[in-house]
Amino acid sequence: MKRLFLILAICLIIALSAIWGYLLFFGAPESTREFFANFNFGNTEETTPIPEPDNSLFEEGEGVSEPTELDALRQLTTKPVAGYAEVIDQASSSTFIYYIEVGTGHIFKLDAITGTEERLSNVTIPNAQLGYIHEDGSVAVVQSAAPGDGELTIVELTGALDTANSFPLIGAAHDFTLTEDREVLYTLKINTGLEGYSYNIETKVTDQIFTLPFREAVVSWGKSGDATHFAYPKADPRLEGYLYNVSNGVLTREPVSGFGLTAKGNNQMVLASKMEGDVYTSIIYIPEKNAVTESNYPIVPEKCLLSEAVTSAVCAVPVDPIPTNGITNWYKGITTGTDRLITISTTEGNDAFLLLIDLQQVSGRNIEAINISASPLQDKLYFQNNLDRTLWLYTI
């Protein structure tokens, strides 16, 4: 009896081995579709697949999100970014994103399509916090230490990592920017106010462009040193602010003022916000017509990108209403929120608003958009999430 069981077991093993051998060499399905279709469970009719939520966009970790055609909104970096620019490579006509890493000041070149990146500059700028990269990718200006009062360093990007060159520009700059004409515009505090300078990177010539009679100022820079700039005292809802324009060194008062005034503008249009009693209100000012109209939508001007050509802007506006001391608490980092991206266009005093995207609704997480910029073709918007300073892309 025992022997019989042994014989049966050996036969069973041989049979199973034969089946396994057949399946191994001859029975493999040609495609996964064929393999699963063979089960014939339930309805086998093909249906349109429902795309899975693309959670990879929002996962924490190294590397960038895997791009697909569905990714209108994409997180480009997981590292905090001090500044960035879209750069078109002249040789290949490919588009890259150059960005400055917070803390190190290292500059990276990111391919938004493939997600690959390479380091362009290994010049370390300790505690780099804010920077600008020229749109041709040839030079960057980086501020170390705290934004607003740190030293500026110019980094020349020659293409090869080991040839990146840097030199300190000045001492502690208060406000600065980098223009298309490769000028660094910056302000320095003096005892009686604030002085504005332009530094030409090509000629290495510094010119004083204006003097403000007060020290605690915010400057909304024009396109170049000799363009019109706007300035106002730093905001607090309990202090009155006034808007000035500075052109050819002359300070002119604009008809815009109010408690907690903040503004951003160019020759075409100025967006400003202030407190009217306990209500946060926004206005649109057209300098050419000297016309001030109240906006129907509360705007945080610092979170807007103004068009240079027409009276329109893209703004990140908070989903939640802005409370009385909302801006102050936002500056202090006490309150955080989430934004929508909208466009504003104004003609003859009528402003029109168009919702582009609700960032929270699409991404599933809180995003406060700051430092918005547009691609040259105006088909892409780049911005940083103020909550972690990561870089994002929204394809319109």
Add this chain to the structure above:
Amino acid sequence: MGRFLLLLIFLLPIFSHAQFSVGEFTGPQNSLVVQPSYPGPGQDYTVTLDDYSGGAYGASINWFIDGTERVDLKNNRSITLQASELNTETTIRAVLTTPDTANRTLTTTITPRYLDIIFEPQTHVPSFYKGRALPSQGSIVNTIALLHGTNIPTANLIYTWQVNNEVINGGPLRGQNRISFTTPLGDEVLVSVQVTTTSGEVLARRVVALPSVRPELHFYEVNTLYGVNQKSLSTLLLLGNSVTVRAVPYYLDSRVFNQPDIATWEIDRSVYDQGINPYEVTLQRAQNNGSSRLNFQVQSTTAFLQGVEGSLPINY
């Protein structure tokens, strides 16, 4: 002694006149009262017939703006107008006609100007803070007055400053559009400035209420590589072995901030030694898990309102 007191009572108005010159703080001497006295460009203002004597009883009133009669305003004792553009003069004339007396004409002129008062309190805010500091009791406030709408250089204008109705720096000051004062006690400070020409013509005047606040404390995490995380901490989750926390006392007098008499860190009410920077502390994980409370206090020993204390729960 009685005679001396009587004499003192009669002489008191003379002393007060020296501080509050009538000529400095009253409007043009006519019977049309403008409110606000010196409107800015585009600002609404009212012109009221000042008839405290009742002399205009029963009179018809015709209003003329820059020589053109405004029929719609006829017989109004108070009219509201919008100020013209910067430095553009508007003449307002009211003609009073009564059956038994001759016509009387009252005239005033309005020249809109901007008089901006900018406060720069010398209290602490961190350099990443994009807003302006607010004053706290005892702190210095630098103040600048900017007059727009006159061709007279600042050096040739006379500025009279008052803080809480007290003339400061001794009286009218030529070319002094900047002053500094110490924030007095109270929630609000009234600051006024009047700008006149050397001949005494008042060009503009403004009164502004400046808030005075108590210092407030917020905590921020400092990352070795990335610097200060600009999000204020309401609670701290210690994930690694150590963390550096910075205490930021907003609106603390800068002098106290720079040289604090007391700056103390405590963990669960036990004093914790800080490093070189009195506002930063680096915490090391002592146990696998638990919770503690981090406390910080900064205080001046000479100005008791110049101080602030706060705490931060830590979970690890």
